[in-house]
Amino acid sequence: MPFVSATSYRLRATSYACGIVLAMSNFWAKLPKPFFALAPLEDVTDAAFRRLIARYGKSDVMFTEFTSADGLFFANESGQEKLRAKLLFSDSERPIVAQLFTSSPERMKKGAEHVAKLGFDGVDINMGCPDRAVEKSGCGAALIKNPKLARELIRAAGESGLPVSVKTRTGYLADELDTWLPELLAENLSAVTLHARTRKEMSDVPARWDAVARAVKIHDSFKSKTLIIGNGDVRDIADARAKAEASGCDGVMLGRAIFGNPFLFRHSAECANVKEAKLKALSEHVQLFEELLSKTSSYSTLKKHFASYIKGWGGAKELRTRLMNTENTSEAQAIISGAILGA
Secondary structure, eight states: OOOOOHHHHHHHHHHHHTTOOOTTSOGGGGOOSSEEEEOOOTTTSOHHHHHHHHHHHOOSEEEOOOEEHHHHHHSOHHHHHHHHHTTOOOGGGOSEEEEEEOSOHHHHHHHHHHHHHHTOSEEEEEEOOOOHHHHHTTOGGGGGGOHHHHHHHHHHHHTTSSOEEEEEESOSSSOOHHHHHHHHHTTTOSEEEEESSOTTTTTSSOOOHHHHHHHHHHHHHTTOOOEEEEESSOOSHHHHHHHHHHHOOSEEEEOGGGTTOTTGGGTOOTTTTOHHHHHHHHHHHHHHHHHHTTTTSOHHHHHTTHHHHSOSSTTHHHHHHHHHTOOSHHHHHHHHHHHHHTO
16 A cells, blocks of 8 residues: 555545545446546547536546646646646546656656645546657657556556556557557556557547457456456447447547537437537537636637537538637627527
8 A cells, every 4th residue: 555644644634524535446446337438638628628518418437638747847837827727627527537648757656646636536647649749758659669668657656546547559550459458457557548549540540449359358368457448439329339349348438529519428419419409508618618718728729619519500601600700708609699599
């Protein structure tokens, strides 16, 4: 059992008294099977959108956008403020996992301890991001080529007392699942999310769900208790259930299916293409962005969502154009309110 300082103990006791469930217990073990998770998507699953999703039908597990553990402490004041905004969350989103990246075990430990103090239920390490800037610093998908460092980062994160998970890919240039996955399983992770493509494949080929099935077999051969989560090209909850059954994985992570569709995890498509429902959801999204992120995030980040919400009905193109020409949330709300009245 890791050492718990008196200060840490008092912090956890205070958090418990306030009704915040911290991660001395592992929430992963209590999830239904199959369970459905919301993917960490940069500039998409921010604090505003996650809170909206939680209102409309939350997933079984939610993840923050991926966040630099280095930047949390070493960026300039403005940079730190923006990064810490990625870690805003409400109890409605629980269980909520903070996804971090770094190539420094020391900074991973510090970052994981920080998110533990914030009250997160778990910490996830990004070992799959193909962004060249991220890889250049030895993070993301580059860790597939450095299993020794990957394992050191997992152990460092675990010192926080939080359950640790990893999101990764099947390999770097080619499928390396038979050698890469055992390295991760050896660290007794709570969960591994497998994006069923290599780093080289990016998202340019269909996700290879046969690889998820192989991952389950590898997992079983090691008699591992680590949960296996499949990810890639999942259209909706029905598709997620089918993929879970076919592959044998414990859970499924959905990503792009959430765009413009906060109703996704209701396990129903009843609102997904209803004009009035989507306009009202967008209005709430804009309001949450203004309340939570307008001081730290560019308005252009919110505007990226407009095209996802506004489609599938007559006049959608014109409405999208008007919204994309707005310069702030007040202008957007005025247009959306008018559209709702005319729906």
